[in-house]
Amino acid sequence: PKVQQPKPQALAQRAGPSSILVSTRQKGNPLLKSIKAVPWEYSDIPADYVLGLTTCAFFLSIKYHRLHPEYVYNRIRQLQGKYQLRILLTLVDVDDHEEPLRELSKTSLINNITIMLCWSAAEAARYLELYKMYEHASPSNQSIRGHRAETYGDKMVAFVTTPRSINKTDAVGLVSNFGSLRTAMNARPEEVALVAGWGEKKVKRWCGAVREPFRVKKAAKRGLARDNAVANLSRDVSRADREN
Numbered sequence: 547p548k549v550q551q552p553k554p555q556a557l558a559q560r561a562g563p564s565s566i567l568v569s570t571r572q573k574g575n576p577l578l579k580s581i582k583a584v585p586w587e588y589s590d591i592p593a594d595y596v597l598g599l600t601t602c603a604f605f606l607s608i609k610y611h612r613l614h615p616e617y618v619y620n621r622i623r624q625l626q627g628k629y630q631l632r633i634l635l636t637l638v639d640v641d642d643h644e645e646p647l648r649e650l651s652k653t654s655l656i657n658n659i660t661i662m663l664c665w666s667a668a669e670a671a672r673y674l675e676l677y678k679m680y681e682h683a684s685p686s687n688q689s690i691r692g693h694r695a696e697t698y699g700d701k702m703v704a705f706v707t708t709p710r711s712i713n714k715t716d717a718v719g720l721v722s723n724f725g726s727l728r729t730a731m732n733a734r735p736e737e738v739a740l741v742a743g744w745g746e747k748k749v750k751r752w753c754g755a756v757r758e759p760f761r762v763k764k765a766a767k768r769g770l771a772r773d774n775a776v777a778n779l780s781r782d783v784s785r786a787d788r789e790n
Contacts, residue, residue: 566678567596575605580671584678592624593632595674598681603633603662603674608640608647618650622657631715633677634661635670660715660742662722673718676703680714702727709751716743720752731756 567589572578578586593602602625606618618634625632634654636647647663654661664670680703705727706717723741724730730738738749 566674567591569594572605575667577605577667577671577674580668581675582671583675592626592628593621595635597633597674597677600630601633601677601681602629602631603635603677605635605637605670606650607637608643611646611650612640619653622653622659632657632659634659635673636661636663637667637670638663638665654742660719662719664722673722676714676718706730706752709748709755712748712752716741716748719743 564585566581566584566586568578568586569591570588572594573588589596591602594605595603597603604618604621611618622632634650636650638647640646647661650661653659662673664673702721703714703717706712706720707714719741720730720738721727724733724737735749735753738744738752739746744752
């Protein structure tokens with residue numbers, strides 16, 4: 547049967563910078579049906595997705611990569627050094643994925659690519675939405691830190707960026723590599739250190755924050771009001787994680 551292609555979201559006028567630009571190569575990709583938080587439109591671009599002036603993404607299924615290993619390397623070469631942040635959104639859709647991921651990790655280091663792992667089309671769409679939504683947000687943006695988050699992505703970013711020096715890109719990278727916020731919180735320091743962009747200081751602050759008991763009385767005795775905020779965010783994110 548003929549595959550019904552998803553339609554770009556209807557816009558009153560051309561959205562331009564406010565929308566995700568999608569290559570026509572991505573027609574038929576199920577993740578397009580899950581992009582609902584931000585508008586998107588087809589465009590003639592070298593990457594699969596353009597998420598901002600300096601950010602782009604490729605989509606790669608491990609199953610497809612095993613059949614066509616040369617595909618991703620050709621696509622990366624076509625960028626010709628464009629974009630500062632280049633994401634390889636990798637769908638883990640096979641059980642035996644260790645060797646392909648090890649190979650792709652080496653490629654990412656050589657070509658300055660950030661690998662983002664996802665286990666479903668909906669999860670992949672969520673990461674694209676998140677990057678676009680926070681395209682212009684700074685790590686200390688009050689809209690992230692100072693107000694109660696409403697969406698799953700907001701809550702996840704707000705929670706992970708609570709420790710100093712950890713920004714929104716770090717947050718998305720951490721959760722995407724571990725598959726869930728819960729797994730990221732339980733990861734050992736040496737495991738967190740393997741995530742791209744996570745140096746020794748970030749690892750130490752993150753692991754220290756998630757291992758600190760979330761008890762308001764203890765925080766008050768120490769004068770650490772931040773623990774109370776982290777506790778609230780933790781409960782919000784845990785609830786959102788269960789709902790999703």
